[in-house]
Structure formats: C-alpha cells, structure tokens
Amino acid sequence: MTKRPTQEEVARIAGTSTAVVSYVLNNGPRSVSEDARRRVLAAIAKTGYRPNSAARALVSGRSTVIGLVVPDLANPFLAQLTQSLERELFGRGYSLLIGDSGDEPARAATVVETLLAQQVAGLVWYSVDLPPPLDVLGGSALPVVVVNDLAGSGVTEAAPAGRLISVDAEEYRGVRLATEHLLAHGRTRIAHLGGPQGRLNSAERSRGWADAVSAAGLSPTVRMNVPFTQEAGADAAGHLLESGCDAVVTANEMQATGLLRGLHRAGVRVPEDLSVVAYNGTPAAAFAIPSLTTVELQVSALAREIADALEPDSAVTGLTAASELVRRESCGCEVPAAEADA
Amino acid sequence: MTKRPTQEEVARIAGTSTAVVSYVLNNGPRSVSEDARRRVLAAIAKTGYRPNSAARALVSGRSTVIGLVVPDLANPFLAQLTQSLERELFGRGYSLLIGDSGDEPARAATVVETLLAQQVAGLVWYSVDLPPPLDVLGGSALPVVVVNDLAGSGVTEAAPAGRLISVDAEEYRGVRLATEHLLAHGRTRIAHLGGPQGRLNSAERSRGWADAVSAAGLSPTVRMNVPFTQEAGADAAGHLLESGCDAVVTANEMQATGLLRGLHRAGVRVPEDLSVVAYNGTPAAAFAIPSLTTVELQVSALAREIADALEPDSAVTGLTAASELVRRESCGCEVPAAEADA
Numbered sequence: 001m002t003k004r005p006t007q008e009e010v011a012r013i014a015g016t017s018t019a020v021v022s023y024v025l026n027n028g029p030r031s032v033s034e035d036a037r038r039r040v041l042a043a044i045a046k047t048g049y050r051p052n053s054a055a056r057a058l059v060s061g062r063s064t065v066i067g068l069v070v071p072d073l074a075n076p077f078l079a080q081l082t083q084s085l086e087r088e089l090f091g092r093g094y095s096l097l098i099g100d101s102g103d104e105p106a107r108a109a110t111v112v113e114t115l116l117a118q119q120v121a122g123l124v125w126y127s128v129d130l131p132p133p134l135d136v137l138g139g140s141a142l143p144v145v146v147v148n149d150l151a152g153s154g155v156t157e158a159a160p161a162g163r164l165i166s167v168d169a170e171e172y173r174g175v176r177l178a179t180e181h182l183l184a185h186g187r188t189r190i191a192h193l194g195g196p197q198g199r200l201n202s203a204e205r206s207r208g209w210a211d212a213v214s215a216a217g218l219s220p221t222v223r224m225n226v227p228f229t230q231e232a233g234a235d236a237a238g239h240l241l242e243s244g245c246d247a248v249v250t251a252n253e254m255q256a257t258g259l260l261r262g263l264h265r266a267g268v269r270v271p272e273d274l275s276v277v278a279y280n281g282t283p284a285a286a287f288a289i290p291s292l293t294t295v296e297l298q299v300s301a302l303a304r305e306i307a308d309a310l311e312p313d314s315a316v317t318g319l320t321a322a323s324e325l326v327r328r329e330s331c332g333c334e335v336p337a338a339e340a341d342a
Numbered sequence: 343m344t345k346r347p348t349q350e351e352v353a354r355i356a357g358t359s360t361a362v363v364s365y366v367l368n369n370g371p372r373s374v375s376e377d378a379r380r381r382v383l384a385a386i387a388k389t390g391y392r393p394n395s396a397a398r399a400l401v402s403g404r405s406t407v408i409g410l411v412v413p414d415l416a417n418p419f420l421a422q423l424t425q426s427l428e429r430e431l432f433g434r435g436y437s438l439l440i441g442d443s444g445d446e447p448a449r450a451a452t453v454v455e456t457l458l459a460q461q462v463a464g465l466v467w468y469s470v471d472l473p474p475p476l477d478v479l480g481g482s483a484l485p486v487v488v489v490n491d492l493a494g495s496g497v498t499e500a501a502p503a504g505r506l507i508s509v510d511a512e513e514y515r516g517v518r519l520a521t522e523h524l525l526a527h528g529r530t531r532i533a534h535l536g537g538p539q540g541r542l543n544s545a546e547r548s549r550g551w552a553d554a555v556s557a558a559g560l561s562p563t564v565r566m567n568v569p570f571t572q573e574a575g576a577d578a579a580g581h582l583l584e585s586g587c588d589a590v591v592t593a594n595e596m597q598a599t600g601l602l603r604g605l606h607r608a609g610v611r612v613p614e615d616l617s618v619v620a621y622n623g624t625p626a627a628a629f630a631i632p633s634l635t636t637v638e639l640q641v642s643a644l645a646r647e648i649a650d651a652l653e654p655d656s657a658v659t660g661l662t663a664a665s666e667l668v669r670r671e672s673c674g675c676e677v678p679a680a681e682a683d684a
Binding site (some may be wrong): 002064065067072076079082083086087090095096097098099100107110111114115118230234257258260261264284286287288289291332336 | 406416444633
C-alpha cells in the first residue's frame with residue numbers, strides 16, 4: 001500500500017518524455033533511439049515501475065479480471081468451483097477477483113459494487129437464492145453469469161444492460177435422480193434433508209425429491225429444512241431416525257457428511273439400516289465413512305463453458321450444467337468396506 | 343468484456359467538460375451549478391458509467407485490492423484461510439484477488455506477474471515450499487506477507503524492495519505438540535505421515551515429530567513422505583499397519599481423513615488399535631469418523647493480523663501464528679461415539 005512508481009518518474013530519471021516511455025513499453029507506435037531505449041529500461045529497472053494493466057484497461061476499455069461472487073468459500077463444492085474457474089480463466093489470460101457474499105443481500109450488493117469499481121470484465125454470480133443485485137448492475141454493460149438461475153429469481157424479468165448468461169444446474173433433475181436411485185434400491189420411506197426454508201434452491205431440490213417419491217406411488221412426508229452445514233446434518237440424525245425412514249436424500253454434501261457422523265454416533269449402520277445419497281457431491285465424498293453416493297456436477301466442464309461464455313465474441317445466453325450419479329457405498333451399490341473385509 | 347462508458351461520453355451527453363463530471367463525482371474541489379449537476383447525473387444514469395477505483399488508484403497511487411497466492415484452493419485449510427482473509431479485508435474496504443499457483447514455480451511467477459499488473463496494494467503469499475518469486479517482485483515496493491516463512495526459503499536473504507512481513511506458523515512446534523500428545527497417551531511406536539519429500543514445510547513438520555519422539559527416549563523410525571491429499575493418506579494405511587506402529591501423526595488434515603478411510607477399510611479401530619492426530623486441522627475434523635484430534639491454526643486471528651500488517655501505516659515485519667491442540671476421539675481423549683453408545 002505504498003505509492004507506486006509512475007511513468008512520469010521513469011521519464012524524469014531517463015531524461016525523456018512520457019511518450020517515449022510509452023513507445024518503449026508498447027514497442028511503438030513511434031521508433032525510439034537505442035540510447036533513449038536503454039535509458040528508459042534502466043529507469044524502469046531502477047524504479048521498479050511496471051506497465052499497468054489497470055491503465056491499459058482504461059485505455060482499451062477492456063479489463064482482464066473476472067469477478068466471482070460466492071456465498072461461502074469454506075463450502076468444498078464452492079471451493080472446487082472457484083478453483084476450476086480460476087484455473088480455466090488463468091489459462092486464457094484472465095484472473096479472478098472473488099467476493100464472499102455470505103448470502104446476505106446487503107453484503108452481496110457491496111461485493112458487486114466493489115467488483116464493478118475494479119473494472120471487472122465480467123461477473124459470475126453464485127448464490128443460494130439471491131438474485132444478483134440488479135439495482136447495482138442496472139446500468140452496467142457487463143456479461144453476467146448467473147449460477148444457478150432459478151425460476152422466480154426475477155433475473156430474466158429485469159435483465160441488466162449487459163449480456164446475461166443463465167446457467168441451469170438442473171437441481172430439480174439432480175435431486176430427482178438421487179431419489180429415484182434409492183427407490184431402485186427398494187427403499188420406500190425416503191426422507192429429504194433439505195436446505196433452509198424459503199430459499200429458492202431449497203424449494204427446487206425438495207420438489208425433485210417429492211415428485212420422484214410421488215411418481216413411485218409413495219408419499220413424500222418426511223422433510224426437514226436445515227442450513228447447508230455439517231452441524232445441521234449431524235443434528236438432524238435424531239429426528240430422521242424417529243421418523244422411521246429407511247433412506248435420506250440430502251440437499252448438499254456437507255449436510256450428508258454431518259448426517260453420517262450423527263448416524264454413526266447413534267449406532268446406525270449405513271446403508272444397511274438407512275441409506276444416504278447427497279446432491280452436489282465433490283471428490284471428497286469417496287473418503288467418507290461409508291463412502292458417499294452423490295449426484296455430482298461436472299465442475300471442470302462447467303468452468304470451461306462459463307469461461308467460453310465470458311469471451312467478448314461469445315453470444316451465449318444460456319448454459320446447462322450436467323451432473324451425474326456417482327455410486328458408492330452409502331446407497332448400497334458397493335458393499336461397505338468394513339463388511340467386505342469382516 | 344464490452345467497452346465501458348467513459349467519463350468523456352458522460353461529459354458529451356451532459357454537455358459539460360470532463361472536469362465538471364469529475365467535480366460532481368468527487369463532490370469538488372470546485373462547485374457545480376445545480377442544472378449542470380442534474381445533467382451529469384442523468385448522463386451517468388443513461389450511460390451506466392461508474393467512477394473507477396482503478397482510475398482512482400492511478401491518481402492516488404493507492405489500490406484497494408490485495409493479492410493472495412495459494413497452492414490449492416480445494417484444500418479445506420486454504421479455503422478457510424482465504425475466506426477469513428477475504429472477510430477481514432472486506433470489512434476494511436479492500437477486496438481480494440486470488441491466484442492458485444498449483445505450487446509450480448512457473449505458474450506462481452505468472453500469477454504474481456498478473457497480480458502486480460492489477461496494481462494490487464499488497465500481496466499475501468502461501469506456498470507449500472516455494473519462496474515468493476523475488477525476480478518478479480524485485481523492483482516492487484509492495485508489502486508482501488509470506489505465510490509460512492520457513493528457514494531456508496531464501497526470502498530474508500533477498501528481500502524485495504517493499505516491506506516483507508514474515509509469518510511464522512511454528513510448524514515445528516505444532517507437529518511436536520501433536521506427537522507429545524500421543525506420547526502422553528502412552529503410545530510408543532509413533533509413525534509420521536509426512537508431506538512430499540524435499541519440501542521445506544514437510545521437513546519442518548517431520549523435524550517436530552522426530553525431536554518429540556527422540557526426546558522421549560524412543561526411536562523415530564517410521565516415516566512416509568506422500569502428497570498432501572486424501573488419496574495419499576488412504577493409500578498409506580497398508581504400509582503404516584505393516585510397520586507395527588501404534589499411532590500416526592499426519593502433516594495435514596486431508597492426509598488424516600484419507601488415512602481414517604484406509605484404516606476403516608482395513609478393519610482397524612481408531613483409536614483402540616491405532617491413534618491418529620493431524621497437524622493443520624479445520625472445524626470439519628469434528629465430523630470425521632472417529633472425530634479427529636488436530637493441531638489447529640487460529641485462522642481468524644491470523645487473518646486479522648495479516649490485514650493489520652498490510653495497512654499503509656503498519657511497520658510490522660513479523661507475525662507468529664498461534665495454533666492449539668483440539669482434543670477429540672482419534673487420539674483417545676474422547677470415547678468414540680460408537681463405543682460410548684454400544
């Protein structure tokens with residue numbers, strides 16, 4: 001946070017005009033004598049001056065920074081998405097400026113303000129259920145990627161001035177897939193550990209579970225709405241056991257690993273007594289005890305598609321994020337390790 | 343990545359000079375007629391122009407962005423540190439630009455180049471064992487926080503032009519603390535699952551284990567050097583069991599949760615047959631099966647101290663990051679849930 005050397009200082013030390021410094025830095029448009037060139041380079045070395053992409057952004061109207069807003073970086077799924085996006089953008093010459101909105105509207109608006117003030121070239125918005133702050137974005141011509149764009153978020157009705165790229169993560173389909181897999185295992189009393197009540201994506205995920213159960217001629221009765229945390233998952237174990245369910249579909253992986261811990265504490269065997277499948281899994285699910293069957297988003301592919309959509313020459317306005325069922329022990333597909341070796 | 347509206351366009355539409363636009367935006371230094379003020383504000387609304395902190399940074403020589411380089415954002419410890427730092431800086435009006443170095447020297451250098459080109463106001467560097475690229479930083483007057491600054495990293499010998507803030511995470515002390523705790527539990531054949539061979543912090547952590555074991559009159563013989571991943575931890579289980587050890591100190595939490603999975607698969611009871619303590623734990627360790635005893639860095643406090651040290655008026659050049667032993671089931675301090683309820 002020290003004052004940085006300026007192009008003026010370089011020019012003063014080199015005994016040239018700032019225009020000459022600029023010609024040296026940009027290799028033109030005018031030619032520079034070899035002597036002046038050497039003096040400019042020596043002055044740059046002496047002052048530690050570096051040509052400034054913020055300055056270039058002002059001149060060219062283009063920046064090489066993409067902003068990303070996430071609700072909780074400590075969530076492994078979001079950490080994985082952030083990493084994939086950072087790597088994908090880095091390979092294309094962009095860097096990623098992240099903001100953690102804590103999923104609070106006021107903070108989210110300030111985060112977006114901050115990113116816009118940094119002249120980001122595009123914005124990627126991920127929220128549990130907040131639409132991007134359109135009042136803040138209103139006049140901006142940025143491309144904005146909304147992951148996950150849910151029906152009712154209001155985004156499509158009041159699109160910002162720039163290109164809106166809506167990512168459909170098919171959450172309904174993903175949770176439905178998880179539920180149908182438990183039905184295929186012969187489970188008939190499938191409970192749902194959902195996200196916080198009143199959140200858009202909680203509702204979407206819950207609907208996937210309810211429709212799958214109903215379509216099988218069963219009754220979707222046991223549903224809990226709790227935060228997307230391990231604590232909440234562990235705490236839910238008691239109530240779920242009392243409900244007499246024989247399987248649980250959770251709305252995210254943190255809830256599921258917390259639930260496995262709660263069930264272990266209660267002496268319940270997974271999957272023998274109760275099977276569990278999590279929506280939105282990560283590779284870490286393979287190391288849960290028992291290993292956790294999940295519906296997993298293809299994060300690397302999504303990151304690539306988002307980066308493609310943010311390129312200036314793209315006209316993409318909609319993406320669909322593919323996800324797939326990853327079968328492991330907790331649903332009953334694989335024999336739990338402890339049993340296999342016993 | 344569209345061309346952004348400029349101050350010149352605002353001035354043209356408002357029928358004023360750009361100086362008047364600037365006076366309106368900055369509330370001075372000259373006064374503006376109410377009529378001109380209204381026309382400028384209308385033009386700003388129409389074009390979606392926003393005053394630009396990158397431009398302000400150029401004028402004032404100050405930026406409000408801090409750069410952070412980490413080796414692996416998908417590592418929960420680093421995700422937690424990133425989140426804490428982002429929240430701490432956000433509260434002070436700074437935002438965080440992150441780069442994932444993959445712990446590869448060439449990529450790390452490019453990441454730092456990119457951050458410098460974005461005119462960051464300071465840099466936080468975290469690496470498994472790479473020193474910050476001094477050739478890149480050489481001429482820069484930035485404050486640079488090096489977490490964790492290890493003996494032999496070469497940083498202190500060739501400090502950059504700016505203020506260097508060295509964070510001592512006391513890794514030696516932390517792993518020694520973990521090992522001594524297992525000795526206090528009466529374990530006498532304590533193995534070490536270390537990080538990759540040849541890495542500076544692997545060596546530092548291993549030394550903490552070896553010294554604790556030696557000081558107890560025992561022999562530090564069983565040591566493995568593997569990547570900081572769950573896969574590597576799981577794969578190490580077989581070799582560790584063959585060694586006849588009765589306890590394992592791991593160099594990070596991912597190795598430990600992987601090891602718990604590998605031991606579970608082999609039918610080994612933790613902590614009865616083998617106890618486990620992990621260095622560099624996170625809150626997620628409470629949900630492992632069994633819950634994992636760790637030495638945990640005080641991440642929030644560290645984030646606050648780093649942010650303090652980056653403030654322009656700070657003269658801090660060294661920080662010590664406190665860590666503490668968090669006792670749970672895997673060492674034997676708490677009775678494992680399954681046994682307690684059986």
